[in-house]
Amino acid sequence: MTEESVEFAGQTITRAELIYEGKAKQVFATNDPTIIWMHYMDQVTALNGKVKEEYAGKGALNSRISNLLFTYLADQGINHHWLGSVSETDELVKKVAIIPLEVVTRNYTAGHFVSRFGVKAHEKLEPRVQELYYKSDELDDPFMNDSQAISLGFASRQDLSTVYALADQVNELLVAIFNKINITLVDYKLEFGRLADGQIILADELSPDNMRLLDKETGKSLDKDVFRQKQGDLRLGYQDVLNRLEESLK
Incomplete structure (x- = not known):
């Protein structure tokens, strides 16, 4: 470019x-x-x-x-x-300094959660589940617990408390808007970064690339799972999500 x-x-x-x-x-x-x-x-x-x-x-x-x-x-x-x-x-x-941790919020069972624990897909999780992953393509983004993240210097205990609290707030708001447009927010990934003054804020993107979204009426995937599972043209689902959001938020 x-x-x-x-x-x-x-x-x-x-x-x-x-x-x-x-x-x-x-x-x-x-x-x-x-x-x-x-x-x-x-x-x-x-x-x-x-x-x-x-x-x-x-x-x-x-x-x-x-x-x-x-x-x-x-x-x-x-x-x-x-x-x-x-x-x-x-x-x-x-500009932020990205914290090298991904926070995955699971409202329903799906993906690795299903295979890891031998449960059925798309079962509602009460309470919701938060998981932490080390952001590393070379290592395939391995699962990480809080003490590992703190010991390796990726975040402090206070940082993690802030990140989890922000993720909870974001989840409540995203679930609400997707429910409004008849879409189930199954799970998704968030990333966070630090501003120059140290404040932690939400970063990266919010799209069907890092979310699992299901049409509430048909159960059809409207996210990247369409590509992963070779179900057709993923752009059709993305366009559907966009159209519904624009209609609701305009």
């Missing part, structure tokens, strides 16, 4: 060097040291990146869904990194 500039909040923001390329996004520095330029790619992956395909327009769908959900959470008092969109696939976010 070539260098590009946009006018944002009264200043010119220029995309600079590539900092990081993940499975679905590219992250660029900008001329403002407090702002990062994020680009959503059309790539979709499974098995922690071992299987890859291109789906034209998928990046734009994820970006629009994520932006809607971040805006919704901000309106409910959740502090996060999203600042605004600059194109269908690109957005500006606050």
Whole structure:
């Protein structure tokens, strides 16, 4: 991608060097040291990146869904990194130091939880389950408990308390909005980062790439499981989610 500039909040923001390329996004520095330029790619992956395909327009769908959900959470008092969109696939976010831990919230049984504990899929979990994973593609994002995370220096006990509390608040709000549009939020992954002053805020993205979403009437998957299980074109489900969110949040 070539260098590009946009006018944002009264200043010119220029995309600079590539900092990081993940499975679905590219992250660029900008001329403002407090702002990062994020680009959503059309790539979709499974098995922690071992299987890859291109789906034209998928990046734009994820970006629009994520932006809607971040805006919704901000309106409910959740502090996060999203600042605004600059194109269908690109957005500006606050620069944070990502905590190398993923918090998975499970409202229903699915995925590894089913195979690990030998339970039926899509059974409601009371109370909801929170799991911690070490964010490492090389190690396939292994499960990690609190004491391991603290001992290895990834987070303090207070950090984890803050992260879990934020995840609970986000879960309550996301479950509510998805229930409103007749979708079950089965489980999903959240990431968090620290601002320069040390404050921990929500980061990364909120999209069907990192959520399991089921239509309440049909039970049909509206997320990346469609790709994982070779059920067809995942963009159809993503577009459905976007349409429902836009109608509800407009």
